[in-house]
Amino acid sequence: MQSDATETPVPSQTSDSLLKRLAGPSTGKAGLAKDQTDINRVIAEASKGSKFYENEKRKDKDLTEKIARILKQRDEVTKGVDMHQVEVGVDQVIAKMEVNRDLSQIIVHVDMDAFYANVELLDNPDLANKKFGVCFMSFSASYEARKHGIRSGMPEYIAKKLCPELVVVPLNMSRYSEMSQKIMGIFRRYDPNMHAASVDEGYLNLTPYCEEHMLTAAECVQQMRDAVQRETSLTVSAGIAPNKLLAKNKPNGQFQLDFDPRSVKAFMHDLSIRKVPGVGRVNERLLESIGIKTCGDIFTHRGTLCLMDKQFGLHFLLQTYLGIASNVVQPGQREERKSVGAERTFTAIDSKEKILKKLEEVAAELEADMEGGGWTGKTVTLKYKLDTYQVFTRAKSFDRWISTKKEHLFSIGKELLLPEFPLKLRLIGLRVTKLRDLRVDADKQPGSIKRQFFDSVDAGPSSPRKRRRSATPDEDEPTLSQDGFEESMPGYLAHEELDPDAPEYSGNSTIKPESSSDGTKPVRQRPPVSAPASTSSSQGTSSHVAYLKPQSSSSSTEPRKRGSSFVSMKGKDRAEEPPDGREMQTCPLCSKIMQVDNRDFNAHIDFCLSKGAIREAQAMASADKSSISLRPTGTHKKVPDKRPSSKQTKR
DNA sequence: ATGCCTGAA
């Protein structure tokens, strides 16, 4: 019936990957319609010709080119290599991973079914059997609506296109939060340390509870789900498995994976690589390009992956293939926040006044969040998005804690933004990083290695009052300030110094837009900004075309090509820090969790490091064989140097 | 340190 791709369902040939890209991230959810292709076509047509669409097309093209480069590289790397021998080496690594597999923990992932939609249903039974969705910015669709291809995150106008009768219910966030709290409260009876991953999902470790109550995991989870249904009239799905990766990938209802390696591997074998946390649209395509669609395919192509470890991250993928992942569950860390920000989208504008107005609004929002949360920080990042959807960031750091007053944030933002004009923007945002928690009096300082020790001791500082200015500054910051600045009274100082702070830099007074574009650099005023900009502006292209693309990379029209590729995997496969007072240790290399003293832990680390050495030797041997030039820079280091902990463990 | 990208919810 349906035409297949060759018949060009869309007028102009729209590539498969682009269709998929447009379709959005959350394909493959429960209750989807069968004919995805058809739906994708509707989606693509709905936005065809828009700047958004063009931008997606551009990104898709970039990716395609990148894939071509990777394939070429693969051919070079593979040439003349005894692949079998490489595989033998990898197999040894796999064998070692297997040995360390930890199946001792009962990890459960719980997930409320169509949460927003079902809460609405509860409050408004008239909606039953109607196709409806909750919409604010992202979309949460009822099951009825999902059958039409409506997914979360989809813009309303497209949802309507897919299902004209769709009933749109406004978002009622406070209501969902309230329900969420209630539900999480129930979960916490079973694991007080549970991790609430979002309003409607979470992870639990039921090992202790099951043991204490002499329950099987399935019985326990059944009880828990019954309790939720009884007390909230909402239904929850649960996956039971020995780690978080496996627990999350479950069908609806209640699903338990057998806790043995064979079952685990069988389960992983056909699992789409896309289901692995950390593998998104881009990495899915990258992997697909070398023939990997399922986790089982990882094994098939382990030789290539080994030779291209840099691009793909062999270690992580092997763990994934084996179904090995973190089984550590801990509550959301108090305030391990790394950044606070605010951003806003609007219809594109190019008037400088109006843009600055938006910036001011964003600054005000940020002020509220910073003050409300009790934060300050040292660097401010401006983000802007052109009407072409290209995104840029500009940052500036300070050597002291900044004032979180909106005037100050605005002034910093202005300083970063003004040199970029002329611009036509559809979004502007500000973010503060290098945070400092003003509600924690002392101890906790981002750079401090000792933090972990302090934390386990003071956990709940009995001081009920959180004041911004610590009463006893002297005791607070013993020695941490290496630059001799008075960091002891964060909020206070920053505030007071706002003006005086600006003695020799333009800061808040006035920004003095021009003059500096030339060689004269007033200290490191606007470091990265002007450099590339000057080239383009000196060209005189400034007039009309100017705001098509500010520059970002020198000369080339494209923002920047990079070889990065498979990112963010490496950090993810290792388990989180152990909870407070316990002596539970998690190996940063193999993620194994153990209850050991330092000596044993060190021994284990050494063991894991030696595994890394084996892997490295393997890789280097094969690389040598394949001869030259694969490695752009002479860096030979493969994986093993990614841990500072070798230092720590050395005692 | 800065900028860009990817991913997640």
Place this chain on the structure above:
DNA sequence: GACCTTCAGGCAT
């Protein structure tokens, strides 16, 4: 008729 927001983390330079 026009695709969000917030945050984390990795890589390159």
